[in-house]
Amino acid sequence: MTTVLISGAGVAGPTLAYWLARTGLTPTVVERSEGLRSSGNPVDVRGRALPVAEAMGITSELRKYATQATGMVVLDADGRVKARTEMGAPGEVEIARTDLAAVLYRAAAGDAEFVFGDSIATLNGDADGVDVTFERGAPRRFDYVIGADGLHSTVRRLAFGPEEQFVRHAGLYIATLPLAGKPPEPHDVVLYNVPRRLVALHPARGEAGAAFIFRGPPLPGSAYRSLGQQKQIVTTVYRGVGWRVPALLEQVSAADDLYFDAVSRVVLPRWSRGRIGLVGDAASCVSLFGDGSSLAMAGGFTLASALASGAGFAGYQSEHEKLTAPKQRRIGIAAGFLVPKTRLGIATRNAAAPVLF
Structure with missing residues (x-):
């Protein structure tokens, strides 16, 4: 019996656990939070993740929880509609990351051990396995340990x-929060820019x-x-911006929770x-611009297949890097499209919006 400990019950972790179990390995997933926890930010299931989802039998459930966004509206400096484009290619699913993580957990839970409310404290590996101590639970030994614990990975640090050795700041920050009331545009994502700053409303x-996405050192x-x-950073950066921003900043100030992080890549x-x-x-990590959740699902499948086949970590990285490397190289281009630095850049992007988005 080959045992595998996975740190993190987000997207990559449950996907990996599902496929490890089906290749005859025994997965255990440890998650720091007391239950499923993931941001409510919308993510896409597309590309290589689509056949993975289909093979897991979860496609219909993903569509059940899909967002209602069908288009994207780009506004000009005065808040008037400059362009509207349709979103998504056939077969793609946009879904809140919270819902995606829950669907993947339910798919894997019957064949994998999940331990919530605990985290890895130390790792001591040798040629035959890894001795693991936990913050709460008793020490255990596993044949493999996999860090599926995100940008700020504990496994990677240990x-x-x-983290500073591998995480590269992409020049942007993001803050997101749910809003009170119904969306003003029930089926459209709305983008409003001023130089170096973006506000996006999602239904x-x-x-x-x-979402507040802005440039910063x-x-x-x-x-x-x-x-x-x-809260102070967001309200300071967006102070004086017009359109609906003052009312949105009031909700930021009153929020009980806010997702906030630097936009980064891991190298x-x-x-x-x-x-x-x-x-x-x-x-x-290709953070924000690189189909992170889809890549996580594809990576979980590829890693499970590589471990089961004997190709190992080297075979997994060789195959999956073909997907991640191009995304990482294009982060700067994507950032320029989404958050232009100047008014001219915004006007140019808006004119090309039907083609770019």
């Missing part, structure tokens, strides 16, 4: 080194959400760790060390 599934994590710091030459490996954002 096995590879400090989700009948409940509006807002690298800051230490301690500078935006608390909710108060996050490390090898995604494994001995019997410890990484998958999803922990290995190759």
Whole structure:
């Protein structure tokens, strides 16, 4: 019996657990939070993730929880509609990340052990396996340990080194929150830009959400760790911006919770060390612009197949890097389209919006 410990019950972790179980391996998933927890930000299931979802038998459930967004509206500087484009290609599903994680968990839960409310404390690997201690549970030994625990991966820090060695700031920050009331545009994502700043309104599934994406220099994590710091940054950056922004900032100030983080990419030459490996954002985050959830599902499937076939971590990275590398190279281009630096850049982007989006 080959045992595999997976850290993280987001998108990559449950996908990997599902496929490991079907290839005869025994997966255990440990998740720091007391239950399923993931941001409500909308993500896409597309590309290589679509056949993975189909093979898992979850496509119909994904469509059940799909957002109601069918188009994207780009506004000019005065808040008037400049362009509207249809969203998504045939077969693609846009879904809240929370709902995607829950669907994947339900698919994997019958064949994998899930341990909530705990986290890996130490890792000690040798040629035959990895000894693991936990913050709460008793020590255990596994044949493999996989970090599927996101941009700020604990496994990567323990096995590879400090986060600062591998996480590259992409020059942007993002803050998101749900909004009170129904969305003003029930089927459209609305984009409003001023130089270096974007506000996006999303209809989700009948409940509006807002995203603030803005350019800024690298800051230490301690500078935006608390909710108060996050609110202050957003309200300061967007102070004086017109359209609906003042009312949105009032909701930011009153929010009990706010998702806030730097937009980053993860760069490390090898995604494994001995019997410890990484998958999803922990290995190759392309943050915000790079189909992260779809890549996480595809990566989980590829890693499970590689471990079961004997191709191992090297075979997994060789195959999956074909998908992640182009996305990482295009982060700067995508950022320029979404958050132009100048008014001329915004006007140029808006004129080309029907083609770009």
